[in-house]
Amino acid sequence: MIRMPKAIVMDTSTLIRSLSTLLSDKTIIPDNGESIHLFTTESVINEVKNRSSKVALQAMLSKISIISPSKPALRIVEKEAEKLGVLGKLSKTDLDVIALAVDISNKYASVYIASEDFALQNVSASLGFKIIAIGRKIRYLISYNKKCKNCGLEYSNDLEQCPACSSKEFSLVVRRRKI
Numbered sequence: 502m503i504r505m506p507k508a509i510v511m512d513t514s515t516l517i518r519s520l521s522t523l524l525s526d527k528t529i530i531p532d533n534g535e536s537i538h539l540f541t542t543e544s545v546i547n548e549v550k551n552r553s554s555k556v557a558l559q560a561m562l563s564k565i566s567i568i569s570p571s572k573p574a575l576r577i578v579e580k581e582a583e584k585l586g587v588l589g590k591l592s593k594t595d596l597d598v599i600a601l602a603v604d605i606s607n608k609y610a611s612v613y614i615a616s617e618d619f620a621l622q623n624v625s626a627s628l629g630f631k632i633i634a635i636g637r638k639i640r641y642l643i644s645y646n647k648k649c650k651n652c653g654l655e656y657s658n659d660l661e662q663c664p665a666c667s668s669k670e671f672s673l674v675v676r677r678r679k680i
């Protein structure tokens with residue numbers, strides 16, 4: 502059986518602060534001798550350019566494939582984020598990172614998403630990706646819904662008002678599922 506190598510898609514926090522730790526610490530990424538391909542998006546690179554020295558960035562760039570995600574992949578990620586009620590918590594760059602993982606997922610045996618961001622980790626895990634983080638890592642998938650105080654309908658956390666009765670009075674329903 503041909504085993505494809507591992508791929509890691511990195512967000513801005515990882516690229517700036519923890520790439521070298523990530524690659525040298527074998528307890529973070531299981532090492533069974535497979536090569537690792539590193540990916541990130543153009544939007545991440547643009548954020549990194551604003552926050553770190555050009556020299557540090559140049560040193561990293563030769564090792565990383567920079568790809569913009571496809572529109573269909575972005576839609577898949579947006580739908581998943583809406584389902585969990587966290588679309589409003591994700592930046593365009595966050596969405597790009599997860600969508601790129603969706604795009605390359607059929608080419609690799611395992612695709613990891615490296616991020617220190619909880620909302621990004623949440624959506625990534627919900628789509629079945631493995632999470633890599635130096636700091637905190639989510640242990641539960643968390644979804645948020647609004648429950649209308651007027652008519653009782655449960656609706657997406659990303660909506661401003663109840664789609665049935667237009668009331669803006671709600672209580673937040675939080676569900677946790679062990680990963």
Ligand SMILES: [Zn+2]
Nearest residue numbers: 649652663666
């Ligand atoms: Zn209602």
